[in-house]
Amino acid sequence: MDPEKLAALQAQLAKGGHDHAAAPAPGACSKPGPIEDLERTTSVLNATNVSAIATVMGAPVEGAEPLRSDADEQLLLTIQLRQCYKLHSIKLAAPSDGSAPSTVKLFVNKVDMDFNDAEDLPPTQTLELKGASATLPLQFTKFQSVNSITVFLENNQGDTESTALSRLELIGIPVETTDMNNLKKVG
Numbered sequence: 001m002d003p004e005k006l007a008a009l010q011a012q013l014a015k016g017g018h019d020h021a022a023a024p025a026p027g028a029c030s031k032p033g034p035i036e037d038l039e040r041t042t043s044v045l046n047a048t049n050v051s052a053i054a055t056v057m058g059a060p061v062e063g064a065e066p067l068r069s070d071a072d073e074q075l076l077l078t079i080q081l082r083q084c085y086k087l088h089s090i091k092l093a094a095p096s097d098g099s100a101p102s103t104v105k106l107f108v109n110k111v112d113m114d115f116n117d118a119e120d121l122p123p124t125q126t127l128e129l130k131g132a133s134a135t136l137p138l139q140f141t142k143f144q145s146v147n148s149i150t151v152f153l154e155n156n157q158g159d160t161e162s163t164a165l166s167r168l169e170l171i172g173i174p175v176e177t178t179d180m181n182n183l184k185k186v187g
Contacts, residue, residue, distance in 0.1 A: 032088035035170045038079055045076040045115065048162070053077075056168055066095055066164040073163045075101075075153040076118055078111065084175040087143035090151075093133035093167035098158020100132050101165060107150040108143060118152040129157070135171070145175060 038057040044050055048070045055064035057079075069075045094100035105123035107113060113121075124143070127136045149170070156163040 032086075032171045032173050034091075035081065035085060035172055038081075038170065041080040041082065043078045046070050046072070046074055056165055060167060064166070066099075066166040068099070069153070069163045073153075073156050073159075073161065074115060074118075075163055075165065076113065076115060077151040077153075077168070078113065078148065079151070079170070080111070080148045081146060085146045085170070085172040086175055087138050087146050087149070087170055087172040089135050089137045089171040090127070091133075091135045091167065091169035091171060092129055092165065094129075095164050095166060096132040097160075097164075098156065099160050099162060099164040100157050101129050101153040101155070101163050102157045103127075103154040104129060104136075105152040105154060106138070107152070108146050109148055110150050111148055113150045113152075118150070118154075123152070133167070143172070146172070 042053055042057050044053055044067065046069050047053075048068045049065060050067075052065050052067040055061045056067045067075065090104075090106070092101065092104065104127040105118060106125045106127070107118070107121065108124040110117070110121070125139050129136070151168065153163050153165065
């Protein structure tokens with residue numbers, strides 16, 4: 001190995017690893033960030049205003065109407081990711097009028113769920129939201145290979161008739177995969 005590269009690598013390791021501000025090398029770990037372009041791959045059950053999903057899952061819009069549950073306080077969102085991700089955390093925001101979600105159940109790689117499934121199946125993780133917004137960490141080992149995630153908002157903080165959600169962000173990094181079509185037979 002080149003002595004200059006070796007010295008640079010040793011200096012970097014002495015500082016505590018790689019620089020998260022720099023673009024990662026292929027195959028290197030990278031800093032988790034928001035997963036974008038989710039509004040087109042998200043479906044929702046029991047919402048009065050399904051069109052609000054674009055502002056809840058997309059780019060933040062000041063003063064936008066939150067997504068609200070319809071018949072009761074439960075909402076069920078299913079998000080299909082465009083590639084496999086390692087999820088780090090979930091960021092939720094809601095109005096501070098008591099309609100903010102309280103119990104949030106997450107289900108990994110379960111598609112076509114309905115409310116009976118969400119109530120009967122064991123969730124991958126259950127989170128409790130205190131206050132109108134928070135970034136909640138996810139259990140590292142359970143969110144390493146996520147193609148879809150179902151978010152079940154079971155109840156709200158004020159025991160109001162409907163639950164509201166202003167923002168939902170998934171924080172993570174893509175899982176590097178090998179494209180088998182690029183492999184060539186040797187010999």
